[in-house]
Amino acid sequence: xxxxxxxxxxxxxxxxxxxxxxxxxxxxxxxxxxxxxxxxxxxxxxxxxxxxxxxxxxxxxxxxxxxxxxxxxxxxxxxxxxxxxxxxxxxxxxxxxxxxxxxxxxxxxxxxxxxxxxxxxxxxxxxxxxxxxxxxxxxxxxxxxxxxxxxxxxxxxxxxxxxxxxxxxxxxxxxxxxxxxxxxxxxxxxxxxxxxxxxxxxxxxxxxxxxxxxxxxxxxxxxxxxxxxxxxxxxxxxxxxxxxxxxxxxxxxxxxxxxxxxxxxxxxxxxxxxxxxxxxxxxxxxxxxxxxxxxxxxxxxxxxxxxxxxxxxxxxxxxxxxxxxxxxxxxxxxxxxxxxxxxxxxxxxxxxxxxxxxxxxxxxxxxxxxxxxxxxxxxxxxxxxxxxxxxxxx
Numbered sequence: 041x042x043x044x045x046x047x048x049x050x051x052x053x054x055x056x057x058x059x060x061x062x063x064x065x066x067x068x069x070x071x072x073x074x075x076x077x078x079x080x081x082x083x084x085x086x087x088x089x090x091x092x093x094x095x096x097x098x099x100x101x102x103x104x105x106x107x108x109x110x111x112x113x114x115x116x117x118x119x120x121x122x123x124x125x126x127x128x129x130x131x132x133x134x135x136x137x138x139x140x141x142x143x144x145x146x147x148x149x150x151x152x153x154x155x156x157x158x159x160x161x162x163x164x165x166x167x168x169x170x171x172x173x174x175x176x177x178x179x180x181x182x183x184x185x186x187x188x189x190x191x192x193x194x195x196x197x198x199x200x201x202x203x204x205x206x207x208x209x210x211x212x213x214x215x216x217x218x219x220x221x222x223x224x225x226x227x228x229x230x231x232x233x234x235x236x237x238x239x240x241x242x243x244x245x246x247x248x249x250x251x252x253x254x255x256x257x258x259x260x261x262x263x264x265x266x267x268x269x270x271x272x273x274x275x276x277x278x279x280x281x282x283x284x285x286x287x288x289x290x291x292x293x294x295x296x297x298x299x300x301x302x303x304x305x306x307x308x309x310x311x312x313x314x315x316x317x318x319x320x321x322x323x324x325x326x327x328x329x330x331x332x333x334x335x336x337x338x339x340x341x342x343x344x345x346x347x348x349x350x351x352x353x354x355x356x357x358x359x360x361x362x363x364x365x366x367x368x369x370x371x372x373x374x375x376x377x378x379x380x381x382x383x384x385x386x387x388x389x390x391x392x393x394x395x396x397x398x399x400x401x402x403x404x405x406x407x408x409x410x411x412x413x414x415x416x417x418x419x420x421x422x423x424x425x426x427x428x429x430x431x432x433x434x
Contacts, residue, residue: 042358045350048343049366055340059331060222063229070233081188083115088166089187089245090120094156095174099130105174106139114183120166124156154261158253170245171262176284178243185282186245196250196274197266199227199236200243200282218395219402224280226332231278234324237332239266239276242284250274259305259413264312270325271315292384296405303409306337338410341403348374374400 050058091109095102109121121142125133127150136144145160161169168187172178178200186198204220230236241262246269254264270276310317310333317334319326351367354360373396380397383390 041350041353045347045354048346048350051335051343052340052347054331055335060226060229062331063226063233067229067232079188079191081191083184085191086115086118086184086187087168087190088118088120089114089168089170089183090122090164090166090248091170091172091183092157092160092164093121093123093172093174094153094160095123095125095128095132095136096150096153096156097128097130097132098174099132099135101175102132102135104177106136106142108177110139110141111180112178112183113180114187118166119183120164122160122163124160126150126156126159152256154254154256154258157261161248161251161253164248167248168245169248169251170243171241172243172284173241173286176242176286179281179283179285182243182282182284185279186243189277189279190247192275194275195247195277196269196272197239197244197246197276198282199239199266199276199278200245200284201227201278201280202240202242203283203285205285205287219398227278228280230328230332231276234275234328235270236276236278237267237270237325237329238263240284242286243282247274259308260302263305264309267309267313267316267329271313271322292401296401299402299405300409300412303337303406304413305409306333306406307410307413310334310337337406341406344403 091112093105093109095105098105106123112119123136123142123144125136125144125146127148128146129148133144133146136142143163145156145163157171168190170183170186182200186200189195189198201224202220227236239262241260244262244266246265250269250272251265252268254261254268258264266276316322316326316329322329348367348370351363351370354363355367376393377396377400380390380393380395383393384397
């Protein structure tokens with residue numbers, strides 16, 4: 041029982057903190073022996089680029105997205121825009137149509153975001169394709185900061201940074217901002233060591249000739265598309281100076297729905313990208329993929345439950361002070377998480393409690409996502425989460 045306890049505790053610690061520590065020191069060692077690589081680029085030598093926006097019934101925010109898109113810095117003769125509004129039954133396509141710089145693709149039939157993206161990619165003639173969501177706001181130099189990395193032929197995709205704007209109306213989604221700050225740090229170190237393990241759909245780019253369509257039932261298409269490129273031996277670079285700003289989820293229910301979907305998609309991706317689990321084929325990438333993604337989306341949430349149950353059993357049969365302290369720490373953490381949930385329901389502002397609550401929410405979502413995937417209850421249909429506000433204005 042004691043051995044099982046320490047094994048499960050190690051897995052939990054390594055997944056959420058230990059990997060970050062190991063990654064930090066590996067990056068330091070790499071810089072010590074290989075030096076810091078300086079990225080040199082010339083505006084005249086930037087690749088041709090197409091920005092693709094998939095928008096479904098976004099009439100409330102699409103004009104703001106268009107203004108933001110057309111204001112982005114990039115050589116005009118190398119930049120193209122495609123907005124795909126397939127299935128939209130509101131005024132979204134009508135609001136896009138007057139803008140002559142943007143190519144509108146629209147069909148009344150709704151077949152999902154993935155099909156819409158594939159349709160758009162069939163029309164792309166530029167060297168690079170950039171994908172971004174309709175409800176995000178990009179910084180002015182986002183495209184330049186993405187494109188400059190393609191001077192390196194080993195780079196097959198570049199992921200931007202997702203930034204979450206947390207509302208003053210405090211609820212558990214405040215933990216979303218904290219989570220993404222930590223995630224962004226891990227992605228930065230992943231990229232510096234070798235490669236990011238999956239791009240975020242809010243903003244990412246790929247070499248057009250490396251793009252490979254994913255099956256129409258794919259739940260997290262951005263993750264699959266980017267990792268298929270990594271599986272071919274190319275790197276996915278993380279660029280924090282190209283960022284997409286979006287509002288936090290409208291409420292905890294919406295955030296949970298989104299997390300369950302991602303977890304179900306994560307399980308699907310793991311089962312479809314088995315080659316990335318082979319360290320003999322992908323030595324560094326497999327280490328990063330398993331440490332950063334696979335553990336989180338498979339066994340770690342169950343290990344957390346086992347750690348608590350085993351700790352209770354050990355204290356019951358073995359009254360050593362160490363195990364009583366560990367049990368007390370666990371119980372205190374879950375009490376704080378429960379308190380965060382209670383305060384969130386009453387819309388009381390106690391932000392420190394939102395972090396443990398959000399952490400528990402994430403891991404619960406993984407368990408539910410796994411259940412939903414294997415019970416075939418998770419649809420791949422385009423179902424956007426509700427956000428607190430419209431697109432953020434600079």
